[in-house]
Amino acid sequence: MKIYVCIKRVPHTAARIRTAPPGSAAVKQIQTQGVEFAMSPYDEIALAEAVKIKERAGGGEVIALSLGGEESQTILRTALAMGADSGVWLRAAAPVGLELDGFQVASAIAAFLRGRPLDLLLFGRLAADDQSSQVGVLASRLLKLPVVAGVTRIEPGEGSVRLHHLVDGRVEVVECKLPAAATAQKGLAEAPYPSIKQIMAAKKKPIEITDAVLPEPVLEVVALEPPPPRKSGKIVGEGTAAVPALVKLLREEANAL
Amino acid sequence: MNLLVFLEVSGGKVKRPALEALGEARRLAQASGGTVSVVALGTGARAAIQAARGARKAYVDESGAHSAFHLNEAAGAILAAWKASGADGILLAATSVGAELAPALAAELGTAVAADALEVSWRDNALFVKRPIYAGKAFAVVRFRKLPAIVTLRPNVFAEEPGGEPPSEVLPVTQGETDGRARVVDVVEPEVKKVDLTEADIIVSGGRGLKGPEGFSVLESFARTLGGVVGASRAVCDAGWRPHSDQVGQTGKTVSTRLYFACGISGAIQHLAGMSSSKTIVAINKDPNAPIFQVADYGIVGDLFEVVPALETEVRKLR
Numbered sequence: 001m002k003i004y005v006c007i008k009r010v011p012h013t014a015a016r017i018r019t020a021p022p023g024s025a026a027v028k029q030i031q032t033q034g035v036e037f038a039m040s041p042y043d044e045i046a047l048a049e050a051v052k053i054k055e056r057a058g059g060g061e062v063i064a065l066s067l068g069g070e071e072s073q074t075i076l077r078t079a080l081a082m083g084a085d086s087g088v089w090l091r092a093a094a095p096v097g098l099e100l101d102g103f104q105v106a107s108a109i110a111a112f113l114r115g116r117p118l119d120l121l122l123f124g125r126l127a128a129d130d131q132s133s134q135v136g137v138l139a140s141r142l143l144k145l146p147v148v149a150g151v152t153r154i155e156p157g158e159g160s161v162r163l164h165h166l167v168d169g170r171v172e173v174v175e176c177k178l179p180a181a182a183t184a185q186k187g188l189a190e191a192p193y194p195s196i197k198q199i200m201a202a203k204k205k206p207i208e209i210t211d212a213v214l215p216e217p218v219l220e221v222v223a224l225e226p227p228p229p230r231k232s233g234k235i236v237g238e239g240t241a242a243v244p245a246l247v248k249l250l251r252e253e254a255n256a257l
Numbered sequence: 258m259n260l261l262v263f264l265e266v267s268g269g270k271v272k273r274p275a276l277e278a279l280g281e282a283r284r285l286a287q288a289s290g291g292t293v294s295v296v297a298l299g300t301g302a303r304a305a306i307q308a309a310r311g312a313r314k315a316y317v318d319e320s321g322a323h324s325a326f327h328l329n330e331a332a333g334a335i336l337a338a339w340k341a342s343g344a345d346g347i348l349l350a351a352t353s354v355g356a357e358l359a360p361a362l363a364a365e366l367g368t369a370v371a372a373d374a375l376e377v378s379w380r381d382n383a384l385f386v387k388r389p390i391y392a393g394k395a396f397a398v399v400r401f402r403k404l405p406a407i408v409t410l411r412p413n414v415f416a417e418e419p420g421g422e423p424p425s426e427v428l429p430v431t432q433g434e435t436d437g438r439a440r441v442v443d444v445v446e447p448e449v450k451k452v453d454l455t456e457a458d459i460i461v462s463g464g465r466g467l468k469g470p471e472g473f474s475v476l477e478s479f480a481r482t483l484g485g486v487v488g489a490s491r492a493v494c495d496a497g498w499r500p501h502s503d504q505v506g507q508t509g510k511t512v513s514t515r516l517y518f519a520c521g522i523s524g525a526i527q528h529l530a531g532m533s534s535s536k537t538i539v540a541i542n543k544d545p546n547a548p549i550f551q552v553a554d555y556g557i558v559g560d561l562f563e564v565v566p567a568l569e570t571e572v573r574k575l576r
Contacts (some may be wrong), residue, residue, distance in 0.1 A: 137361055168326070243567040
């Protein structure tokens with residue numbers, strides 16, 4: 001199987017996110033100084049699953065694809081260390097965080113993949129930065145591939161694949177003819193920690209570089225805001241003795257019970 | 258602007274998040290001088306759309322193709338309704354179904370999705386959406402530079418709009434050609450039907466303080482009494498105590514519930530990001546210095562295995 005996995009470099013999920021103070025020039029970007037970046041967690045799951053599928057089948061090819069500026073190469077190297085055979089850098093002028101909308105990113109991916117042989121196209125369910133949760137399905141549909149979002153299990157078959165996902169509280173199993181696409185949900189696979197040997201080997205693996213073809217944006221970010229501060233709460237008390245007072249507050253003050 | 262709202266039908270009824278989306282669509286249509294149409298799919302859709310008060314036209318496809326969720330067929334039917342309705346935008350609730358459908362529609366319409374909206378407004382002849390990014394560590398306000406717009410709305414954030422008449426015109430739509438490349442071959446219903454965390458009204462979440470998977474029975478019992486559902490922290494899901502679908506946080510689900518109980522959860526930043534937009538937050542933790550108390554409206558310092566059952570008893574007295 002030839003499997004493409006689309007990955008994105010995002011701020012680490014443990015990172016604090018600061019928006020620029022109102023009135024400053026960079027109000028449409030977060031402050032990246034001191035922020036550690038990593039592969040978006042769902043993309044990591046998709047990649048780990050792709051490598052597992054290849055290993056189980058005893059052959060095949062896993063290609064990691066990332067869109068962005070120079071920094072894309074670091075995340076592609078990580079993917080190569082995790083077991084991808086090669087990388088594709090869809091080169092954009094600048095880092096891609098919130099700058100491009102989902103339609104632009106999906107279009108660039110589709111434009112690159114159109115006409116190329118592939119069996120499976122995998123994405124993370126959503127990116128941990130812009131959380132637009134659309135690029136996987138959008139790109140797949142632009143390529144006219146059958147796609148299932150939020151899959152928790154992938155069962156490759158002969159010329160087809162069975163994809164499990166949770167819909168409205170129940171698990172549905174969708175059988176897709178190949179080529180097919182899916183976005184990864186938690187539980188699909190565990191991301192591996194690459195060994196030093198794998199990291200060294202990754203340096204020798206090839207990365208193809210192509211300029212991304214981007215359409216006009218549909219969405220424009222007009223402002224970023226910090227979340228509204230929560231008013232400071234109160235410790236009602238200690239142990240079970242505080243329970244009646246808590247219930248009274250939830251009922252009378254918060255109107256929550 | 259004229260809007261089309263996708264009404265997700267489950268168990269013969271329109272789901273509440275879809276009615277919330279309809280409420281917001283009615284307010285937007287009123288502010289911008291437009292009308293609202295709705296589309297519903299599957300068995301019972303025709304009866305269910307009686308709940309779509311304030312919508313002028315309803316498009317219905319009751320064919321068997323929608324007995325399970327077939328993305329291609331569902332998107333096809335919604336597109337047919339969109340063409341017939343002449344709408345400038347499509348609103349969907351950000352449920353598992355809505356989140357999967359929206360980008361499929363966007364691909365056909367050559368547009369992007371503004372996902373998981375917390376606010377939607379029409380001003381200066383354009384549609385603006387405020388939405389969470391970095392799991393709620395920040396919000397972005399985005400503007401659609403062109404129409405049609407596709408927006409998914411976060412459940413529990415928008416109010417239903419009272420009053421109005423059911424749709425006066427009910428029109429059939431069909432999904433068009435099936436390409437046969439994907440079909441649902443199996444549906445596994447859970448033993449106990451559980452409301453998705455993102456749609457839940459009340460969540461009782463547990464963390465490492467539960468000490469093991471069996472500890473969660475205390476929370477299950479309390480959640481049942483409240484009519485809520487159980488959630489969990491990342492540590493607990495990674496340890497296999499709870500399924501990943503229960504995880505609240507940046508790498509799990511971002512929720513805005515009416516009432517959120519955090520029991521034995523210290524409050525790692527990625528968990529706080531996922532739940533701090535809930536309306537009322539209660540924390541129960543042994544450690545008075547746990548970060549969770551900084552976002553909680555009310556806190557009790559103590560052993561959750563004593564406090565939670567006592568809370569359940571106290572709540573029962575109210576019923």
